Amino acid sequence: MNSFGRIFRVEIFGESHGESVGIIIDGCPAGIDLSEQDFTEDLLRRRSGGKGTTERIEKDIPNIKSGVYKNRTTGSPIMIEFINENKLSDDYEQFRTVPRPGQTDFVSSVKYKGFNDHRGGGHFSARVTVGMVAAGVVAKKILKNIDFKSRIIEIGGSSDFQKVLDKAIKEGDSLGGVIECSVYNLPAGIGEPFFYSLESVISQLVFSIPSVKAIEFGEGFVSAKMKGSDYNDVLIDISGRTISNNCGGITGGLSNGNQILFRAAFRPPSSIMKKQQSLNLKTGKPEDLLIRGRHDVCPVLRASVIVEAAAAVALCDLMLINKTNINKC
Numbered sequence: 001m002n003s004f005g006r007i008f009r010v011e012i013f014g015e016s017h018g019e020s021v022g023i024i025i026d027g028c029p030a031g032i033d034l035s036e037q038d039f040t041e042d043l044l045r046r047r048s049g050g051k052g053t054t055e056r057i058e059k060d061i062p063n064i065k066s067g068v069y070k071n072r073t074t075g076s077p078i079m080i081e082f083i084n085e086n087k088l089s090d091d092y093e094q095f096r097t098v099p100r101p102g103q104t105d106f107v108s109s110v111k112y113k114g115f116n117d118h119r120g121g122g123h124f125s126a127r128v129t130v131g132m133v134a135a136g137v138v139a140k141k142i143l144k145n146i147d148f149k150s151r152i153i154e155i156g157g158s159s160d161f162q163k164v165l166d167k168a169i170k171e172g173d174s175l176g177g178v179i180e181c182s183v184y185n186l187p188a189g190i191g192e193p194f195f196y197s198l199e200s201v202i203s204q205l206v207f208s209i210p211s212v213k214a215i216e217f218g219e220g221f222v223s224a225k226m227k228g229s230d231y232n233d234v235l236i237d238i239s240g241r242t243i244s245n246n247c248g249g250i251t252g253g254l255s256n257g258n259q260i261l262f263r264a265a266f267r268p269p270s271s272i273m274k275k276q277q278s279l280n281l282k283t284g285k286p287e288d289l290l291i292r293g294r295h296d297v298c299p300v301l302r303a304s305v306i307v308e309a310a311a312a313v314a315l316c317d318l319m320l321i322n323k324t325n326i327n328k329c
Contacts, residue, residue, distance in 0.1 A: 002123075004205065006196075007324065008142070008317040010135045014082075016120030016127040017089045022081040023131035025138055027320065028067065030075030032141050036062050039080075039137050045305035046133050052165045052175075052297040056086050060130055073138075080134045084127070089119040091293035098278050098289050102270030106281075126210045126299065129306050136309020139316035147184040148312060150304040153263070154178040168297055172273030176211070176266045177300035181307050183249070183260035183315065188240040190255040190318050197253025198260075201318060205310035206264050211299045214265040218248025233258070264307055271295040 003011040007027045014021030039062045048054045060082050067078030096118055099105035104124040108116045116122055140148065156164040156175035168175045191198035203215050223231055223246060233242035233256075240257020249260040271291050280287040296302065 004208075004313070005317045007320040008139065008313065010132075010313060012128055012131045014084075014128055014131070015117040015122045016084070016125035017087045017092075017122075018084060018117060018119075020081045020083050021128050021131055022063075022079065023135045025067070025078040025080070025135055027317075028073050028075070028078055028138060029142065029320075030073055032073040032138070033071060034064075034068050034073055034078075034138065034141060035071045036064060038141065039134055042133050042137050042305050042309070043130070046130065046302050048296070048302060050301060052169060052301050054296045055294040056088075058082070058084065058086050058127075058130075062134055078138065080131070082130050082134075087120070088293065092119045092121075094289075097282055098280050098287050100270050100289065100291060101276055101278055102267075120293075124210065126296070129209060129303075132205075132209070132313070133305055133309045136305070136312040139309070139312035142316050143312060143319065145185050146315065148181065148308040149184070150179055150181040150308045152177060152300050152304060153180045155298055155300060156268075165298060174268040174270075174272045174296075175298040176213075176268040177298055178263055178265050179300050179304050179307050180261070180263045181304075181311055183311055186249070186255045186257075186260055186315065188255055188257035190315070190322055191250070191253045192318070192321065193253055196318075196321075198250045198255055198314075198318065199253060199262075201314040202262065202311055205314050206262075206307060209264070209303065209306050209310060211266040211269065211303075212264050213267045215262060216248075217250055217260075217262045219246045220248075220263065260311075262311075266299045266303065269296055269299055 003009060009026040011024040043060045047060065049057055063081045065079040065081055067074055067076050095105040104121060105118060108124055120127060155161045155177040158164045164175060199217055206212055206215050231246050233244050233246055235242055242258055245258045245261060248262055249256060249258040276289050277286055278289040
């Protein structure tokens with residue numbers, strides 16, 4: 001499905017080379033101050049143009065079609081559209097017959113019986129994440145004093161980003177990486193037991209970002225090697241603050257008053273300049289494939305703000321659920 005949320009609901013739309021992409025946001029409270037200028041900073045963080053990013057550069061001007069009047073949200077659904085202008089669709093025609101290894105060309109064609117828009121990856125493209133960033137901006141407005149910080153901590157297994165990027169670009173290859181995201185000032189008790197736990201909801205949205213293959217909270221996989229006496233976070237005041245933060249600010253699926261800390265691992269992009277082998281779907285025989293087009297060498301270079309947006313949307317929905325539950329008491 002293309003929608004998420006119980007109260008703060010988002011529905012993503014569009015294809016990479018279609019007329020436009022964007023987001024519909026329902027459940028946003030009325031009276032929130034919002035204008036096109038509020039989106040500028042986060043959209044610039046996602047924009048391409050730097051070394052290792054795609055040469056496709058879009059203006060990404062947010063067109064607020066509904067739900068805002070005189071720079072205030074009205075309480076009705078907010079529709080935000082971004083026009084696609086910089087398209088080179090012919091680069092993708094060959095992939096209908098010879099799909100790219102690791103890409104969605106084959107599986108999307110099977111799922112949608114060949115009726116899918118294959119250009120630029122269609123609805124599966126990272127182009128569509130511009131809508132998630134926009135939703136994140138709105139969510140952050142609602143969350144007010146909750147702060148989000150994210151950073152790249154690893155590219156291609158190295159902390160020397162420039163060196164590994166230069167090498168991959170020279171070789172016509174691609175790289176994955178790891179983004180760390182922190183959330184500050186979230187009060188204790190946010191989240192729901194089991195299926196809508198804080199980790200579950202954040203993870204669901206982070207995994208919706210193309211190329212994400214793993215996520216961990218706090219010490220994550222390292223905690224599997226620890227003893228309880230080392231892992232347990234000792235409480236030191238009534239706000240929930242602890243000496244350590246091995247659990248990443250989440251206990252039993254609920255926020256515990258400490259910094260929320262998680263890391264998302266991105267795989268290397270499948271579209272590379274090196275010759276690869278694939279399968280010709282018409283002949284059933286192996287065939288060499290050389291990919292043309294404009295592609296990111298490393299997805300994490302533009303993804304920090306997308307990870308933040310996913311966390312913000314998740315927390316906004318959970319905060320509004322929590323507020324609704326409190327009002328019922």
